[in-house]
Each structure stands twice: as structure tokens, then as C-alpha cells.
Amino acid sequence: MATQISPASGRDTFVGRAMSRVDGPAKVTGLAKYAGEFAAPNLAHGYVVSSAITKGRITAIDAAAAEAVPGVFKVITHENRPSIAGEAEAYQDMVAPPGAPFRALYDETIAFSGQPVALVVAEDFDTARYAASLVRVSYEAETPHTDLEAQAGSSYDPPEKRDGIKPPPEPWGDAGSAFDGAAIKVSQQYRIAHEHHNPMEPHASTVVVEDDGTYTVYDKIQGVANSQLYLTNAFGLKPEQVRCLSPYMGGGFGCGLRPQYQLFLAMLAAQDLNRSVRVVLTRDQMWSFTYRPGAVQTVSLGADTSGNLQAIRHDALHGTSQYEDYQENIVNWSGILYGCDNVELTYRLAKLDTATPGDMRAPGAVTGVFALETAMDELAYATRIDPIQLRIANYTDTDPVEEKPFGSKALKACFRQGAERFGWSKRNPEPRSMRDGKELVGWGMACGIWEALMMESSAKVTLTADGRLEVGNSTGDIGTGTYTILTQIAADALGLPMEHVTTKLGDTDLAKAPVAGGSWTAASSGTAVMKACRDVAEQAFKLARGLEGSPLANVDFERVVFSKGRIEVAGDPAKSVVLTDVMRQTGTETLEATGSASPDKDFAKQYEAYTHSAVFAEVKIDEELGIVRVTRVVSAIAAGKILNTKTARSQILGAVVMGIGSALHEESMLDHRLGRFMNRNLGEYHVPANADIHDIDVIFVDEEDKANPLGVKGVGEIGIVGTAAAISNAVFHATGKRIRDLPITVDKILAA
Amino acid sequence: MNRFDYVRAGTVAEAVQAFGSDPSARFIAGGTNLIDLMKYNVEKPGRLIDITRLPLNTIEERDGGLRIGALVSNADLAYDDRIRSRYPLLSSAILAGASAQLRNAASTGGNINQRTRCYYFYDEGTPCNKREPGSGCPAIGGVNRIHAIFGASDACIATHPSDMCVALAALEATVQVTGPDGDRAIAFADYHRLPGDDPAKDNTLKPGEMVVTVDLPAKDYGQHHTYLKLRDRLSYAFALVSVAAAFELDGQTIRTARLALGGVAHKPWRNLEAEALLQGKPATRENFQAAADLIVAEAKPQSENGFKIELARRAIVRGLEQAAAGTPQTQSDKRIQ
Known part of the structure; x- marks a missing residue:
């Protein structure tokens, strides 16, 4: 039997299988600690006082009653705060959009509703919260502007583009004339509401002042390097003075990409009082920073009577704050998903008196692909072509923007397998033609697309003489399963049981890695771990080969595999040595290596890399009452190699649920007169409840990709796109x- | 959350005495609403009187009906065999609301005294006549898709959020209360009030009075009833519109009709004219539509909730159909029957 050699040089024992989370027991027993749970001697607790107005200035703060409460140390405001960095640039974090980042307690200016105006620091949380209710803030209010459509007239093309976000490409062909001349036309406006991330875990930071004057910081963040960078710049500290940790997160979805103001306030108070401080935000305060901004889009599709696209125009009006130009890629997908000779994509921002929006699971794609794929369904009806056939008619294996082939694109397999599992062939396309008792039945489908990204990343692995391996880097596991997949990769690379591999993440003392976002962590950290393991494997192999009478003498490294604690000659397992014997016999205590991974430039010159999906949904709607139930979803995903079919499936399941929420429930409702989001709790901001979720079927189609040695593309986001x-x-x-x-x-x- | 004194009462008399005439005192049982309101600084009690040890947690036979102690939990009430067999409408309405955890903690008395979920009421950063009398009502002209279409005033358009109370209104329960001036009985229809120019008052309790029991009359509507709740998600959301409907039928002829709506007014909404209209008539869709038309004729929309009028009209018809057919809405399967 041929030996399956994985890219990681071991056998695929664990990679590719359904493995339970290695951090599962810690999470369900409460051993896993989150940012707001770390303790320290004499820990003080901060509670944020939020602005009652949206725009204007603070005229006075009366904190006397609050400071008179026994147990209150200080009420920190812009009037009495310690000196902090003055220039806005110092507050720019790794993923900040262009502009001047918000600076908490900087001055009397109010730029958004719920802006922090004071931090009450007390000996316990309840005292701080009580005292916060006694702080009296007087304001001079101005009229806020939060209605995106009302601001359309002053919209603009952002002068500085956001790093990592491609602006719309130059138009090609002549979309205007082609649309005008098309036999079949569809042109409509599409809207999506503002959404807030609302992970279960609230935002929290614990800043511990160590005896030597350094700081240990536990932060809810998707990458600790970002917190460290932010704190060192804003507070004029050296990296060695600030160690940041975020071992676990109770959900991120993007709202943990940028350091939020509770981190700044916790450090500010810790420095001011010279004691350890924890600041935990409330659920209500979730609505005072980062959100998926609503958008108004116009999509115009022109086609011939056979459904061949002749023109695509996609325009988006998007909201940002007054102080930063947050940007998403909303419209570019319309130039990539289908082949068309005449395409015009435009994107404009309008300033709103809200906090700066931020990335929320598949930012841009959720918004833009909703509009495009709804328009494609409208075109399917206008041309009387089956929605799948219409998409196949316009299928492209080449990225029309970059004019490069996709490294892999198994979308047709998604159509085929998804349609079969769903039973699409039994669909009568006529609207209102299918029913079940009092309910109308509807079957719809759409495509999803997301970038397959990779970022520069490193990882360090250490093999000890007892055959145990420690793996680590600073990226975060935001609940996605990163601990588990890195453990699988390392275990396979060195032929060890998973129980002998310990993965550590979310600590700036570990090897450098980027924030966890963009679905790039599996490819980036996974490749770095694999390379580091490969390095350690080679070191171990060389030691083994040098042993007296070694069965591996005269064998090349490429010809051995690491399996079941042994190094053996591929295809000749009789020739092997036990890994721990090698370590012992050579007197080796540890072998270590740091691996680094970066995007393959040669690959990128030739190919474009995207994940794709085909999503099928069944709804049942009470005809008279209009109540919708999503009774079935089949999501067929093409995302390269799947490292762990269990955690990957969970990613898709969660994303589909979030997509159902986006479709039917999620909406942060603004009172434009007040400039205030009004439904600021989980009772009134609706995400799907269990009763809203029925059958969700996930298919991973086979797809081989060579963008990275593991062949992975990432699955954190694709499941929500198109749903x-x-x-x-x-x-x-x-x-x-x-x-x-x-x-x-x-x-x-x-x-x- | 403010600081408060805490008193634990051992008897009803002790509880009433502990409350005295202190306007800042509050009784606390399950606390599922009061504690939230305290965290939002909406309620700032100076004294909490813990009534959870009072002997008010039983359901007893009385005059052919049932007497429900104020401390019976929503879960115990909903799953009580006598309630399920004789007052299934009440059981169903309770199970349509909140979550299992909340129903385990929430009490009968607390449920009827829970306060509106109007966004502005909960937000101390905005005006609200119910929270701060005279400060104004920004829900009017604001975010109000969940607000009242019946009985609102220029001062307040909030709704009463309870599901249980809608069933109690249809069943014509009686609330027994006690207080500094002794005991009295309040017909359920008179317990909650419309906002008028004094929206701070949700109900007709006098200062210092507490709910002791809720009494269900003998008439039970065990066969023909339903609680139909329409909302923005299929569980754990307050009603946009809910319908408690019950009939006594002679064959296909309606002997008695009871109908109460939730999520549409400052109190469970009944229209006795519409109930009278149905009496003696055949249980047909046409008659149900006539009743629904009569009810919604006096509805008034706010800027964002006009849809609730048509939704209420349709929900009434469906609810009456479900009740007449003896096919009550189940609360476990969210498919509407």
C-alpha cells in the first residue's frame, strides 16, 4: 500500500479528520480563563461612564458624589487624566483604517453616542458601577447625522485607501452602453441594516502592574501583537515593558481585531493609580464601538436572452465615522464571481456621527454578495433560466480583474453536490407554486466567495527528550479551533500522539504572528508550525542518522516519515528508530526551531486564490401572517484542504446561523434624532434563537490548492457569504x- | 445600580409593614425584571423587601376555580397538571414567553408587575415620561415598530410585555392584593391601566400594596382556546402581536367568546364589543373577520408600526380559527397552525 505522505512530512493521522477541540475540556470545566477573569493582588475595577449625547461637547463633569463613595479611588476624565500621547497617529493599531483614531478621555469633544466620558475606578466592580451612576455630565449638544441615505449627497471616494482592502478596479468595457443595449435588464437597490457583533464574551482588559514596573495585560483581542503595539505607542512604552495575553476568546467575529477603548482606559488607570486595573464593558456598551455598517447598493445586470452577462454595474454607499475612513470591499466581488466584458464598480463613503465601523465576519462580502446574488436571482427569473444554470453560463476560471486563473475553483462541484443534497431538481421555479399546509415553501440558492489569504507568520516548536512537543505563536484562537488544528499539524509532522503536543497561543512572548482574522490563520500559522516541525524533524533525523549502526544511515531526510513516535524509512518501516531513543542516546534535552511562513510570491504571480460556496435554503412562510422559518440550509464549500472536518463544519454551521440572523433578524436600530442605537441588548437586538435554526447540512467538496504547502484556504468566513x-x-x-x-x-x- | 437596604419578610403582614409608605421600597421575588432595571438605573429602590419566603407558592382549589399564589413560578404554573388540563390557555401563554431559565425564576406576581420593554424607558440617556414624568416621549416619532397601536396617549406609547397576562385577561382572572389599607380584589381588566397623562403608573395598585394571589374563575375554556404569538424571531422575543382566544361552543355556534391581545397596548387589550359580536353567531371565518375588523378599526399607528394593525387583524382571525377548531397553537413547534 502506498504511504500517504502529508505535506507536513508525517502521515496524515490526524490532519483531515474530525478531531474534537483540544481546548474543549478547559472550556467546559471553566479552566480556560478570559481577559476579564484574570486576578491580581489589589486589583481595582473600572466602570465606564458613557456619553448620553451623540455630538457636541462636555461642558462640565461633577464627580464629587461618585468620588465620595467609600471604595472609589478616582473618577478619571479628560480633565484630570494623566498625560498621554498627543498625536492621533500614536493610536493607530495594525488594522486601523485611514484617519485619526478615537482617543478616549482625550478632550471634551463628543463624536458618537456612548462615547466613554469617564472611568470610575473602585475597589470592586459593584462599587464602581454604583459610583458611575452618580457622575453628572453636562453637555452642549449638536444635531447628529446618522442617516446614511440622508448623507448620500456628501458622499465621497475615500482619498486614502485602507491597507489590505482593494479599491474598486478601473472599469472595463463600457458597462453603461452594454446595459442600455442588453435584451434583459435588472437594476435594483439593495439595503442591509447596521449590525453589531455581539459575541457572548464582553470586551474586557485586565492590566497587571508587576513588581518590576512592567505590565502584564490580558485583553480581549484577536491578536495580542496589536494590543502591544497600541499600548507601546499610546503610552510611550517599550515592547519589553508590556506583555499581552489573550489565551481564549468568547467570540470575536472581527470586533476584537482592533484594541478597543477598555484596553486604553485600563492602562490609563493602572498608570494613574499605579495598581492593577480591570475594565469590563457592558452589553449596552457593545453599541459604542465597531459594527458592520449598513449600506445602500445599486446593482444593474444586463444580459442576452440566454443569460450571458453583458454588463455588471455595482455601486455601494457605505457609512463610516467622522474621524476615520473605514472601508470594505463590497463591490469588487461583482467583478470576480462572473465573467463579463463590461463592468463598472463604484464605492463611496458617507460620514456618520457614529463610532468607526469595523470588520464583522466576511466584511464587504456579506454586504456586496447579498446584493449581487439577489440580483442574479432576479436575472434568472427575467431570463427564465435556472439559477444554477445562469451561474454556470457566466462561470469564469479566471479572475477577470487580475486576468489570472484561480489556483483552484471547485464551485461547479459545489453546485452539483449541493443541488443533489438539497434536491434542487425537484424545484418548480414558479413563485408560490410550492406549499405545505398554510405555509408557502420557497427554495433559493446563491454563491459565496471569500479571499483565501495568507499573512506572514512565525511559530516556534520545542521537542523535549520525553517526546513531548510544545508549539506556539502569538495569534489568537477566537473560538475557531486554531489550538486544535495546530496540534494536529504538529502531531502529524513529528509522528506524535496529539496528547503529546501542547499548543500555546495568544501571548506576545511567543513567536510573532498576526491577528486572527480574514480566515488566514489556518494557512499562515499552520504553515509556520509545519515548517518549524519540519526543521525539528530534520534535526532529529540528523541525530538519528549519526547514531552508531543507525538504520537510517545513508538515507535522505526526504525518504523518512515520522510515525507513531518513530522515524522510519518510507515504505520500509523495519528500518526505524524511536524518537525518544534518539534524544536520549545523543544526550539531547531539547530540539527547537522557529518556522516562518509568508505568501508564495511565485504562486501569487500566476494565480488568484479564493474560497467559494453554493448555498441552498428552504423557507416556509405562513401565507397569511408572513412569519418565516428557514427549515433547511445546504452549504457546499470549496475551501481547499480541510484540516479538521469537525471544527471546520462548526465554523460553517456558525456562519450559516449568523447568515440567517443577517437575513431575518439582525438590525441595530438608530433614532436619527438622537443619533443613538436604541435596541442595545440581546432581548431586543435579535440574533437567531434555537427555534429559528433547523437542518443545516455542510458539504466540503474536494479541492486541491497549492497556494501554501498545506493546501488550506480557511473556513472562518465563507459560510456566511451568500447565505x-x-x-x-x-x-x-x-x-x-x-x-x-x-x-x-x-x-x-x-x-x- | 444604586445601593439599597434589604429586608426579608417572613409573613405577608411583615412584608406590608416593612414596605410601609416608603416610595423607594420595592418587593422582590424572582427579580428577573427588577434586577435588570436596577442595572440600567431605571429602578433605584432604597429598600428591597424579599418576599420569596412568604407562604404564597401554592395553587389551590377555590370556588370551582384555582387560586394561584403570587410566588408560584411561571414554570411551576405552566406545567401544573390542573392548569394544563383546565386552563391550557394560561399554560400555553406562559410557555410562549421568555426562556426556561427565566420561567423558573419569575413569579406570578412579578410577571403581572413587569414593566415595558420600550427602548427609551430602559435608556436613562433619553427622556421618558414613564421613567421621568414630564421629560417627554421620544418613542413617538422614534424607533417604535414594537409600540402600541391601541390606547396610547401623547405621553406614552409603551406596551405591556407579558404573555401570561394576555391569557389572564381572556380568562377574566381576579387579582387579590393586600396593603396598608387591607385586602381587596381587582378584576384583571382593571389591574393594568392605559398611560393617559400619567404613564409612570402601570397598574392600579396603591402604594404599599402587593399581589397575594391570582384567582381563576371556574370557567376554563379547556377545549377551544389558543395563544398565538407573532414576533420577530421564533423564540425569546416579545410579541409584536399576540392573541389569546377562547370559546364555549354549542356545536358550531359561539356561546361565549373571549379575546385578548398582547403587544399592542399598555395593557392586555380586550374589546368587549367584538366579543359580543361573536356571541350567538356561527364560528366562521367571516364572523372572525368581522370581529377583527371591529377591533382594529380603533387602532392608531405610530411612525414605524403601522404593519401591526394588519398583522393584528390577521392574527385575530387565525387565533379564533385555531380556538374554534380545537387546534391550539403549540409552543414547542414554532410552525403556526
């Missing part, structure tokens, strides 16, 4: 009503 469009298309099929405004709530169904 809302599949549902909105199903709603149309069920009811004959096209709702282009998310979330699809009962009022819209009744009105349509």
Missing part, C-alpha cells in the same frame, strides 16, 4: 415578493 441571498431568493420563490432590504422582517413581507 442571506439564498434566503431572500427563497422568500421570493415562496411568496413572489422580492425583498431587497435586510433583515427580512414580517412588516416587509406584509408590505411587499
